[in-house]
Amino acid sequence: MKTIDVDRSLCDNHGQCAIAAPAVFRMNPAGILEYEETFEDGLLDEVEEAIDVCPVQAILLKN
Template identity: 40%
Template sequence: MKFVVDMNLCDGHAQCTYLAPKIFEVDDDGVLTLRALAVGSEYESPELDQDLVEGVRDAANMCPVNAIRLVD
């Protein structure tokens, strides 16, 4: 399973950082970043390790602007 983040939709609510902290973080300026990655307007992840899927699924479900979606 992979996930896609549409950075144009992201409003920086940061719910994902609590649900999948190994993937998502907010920088000092309050901008969502993906740990150790610089991304443009949209990012598609590589295949997720199984131990990360549940957190990313929860983050996608809780995102108030639906900026995160799962893909097979």
């Protein structure tokens, strides 16, 4: 299992992460980002893509 964190002081809810890794990130009906703090190793490529496409670099891979 891998762990991520989103810096809410940086996140502007652009939603690019939800497009790149929908199994981990999603936008709620109010347009606010929700995410799973832990995810299976098999999703690492998608999560790394989400980290790369975040326009404000608010996503941190912890381990």
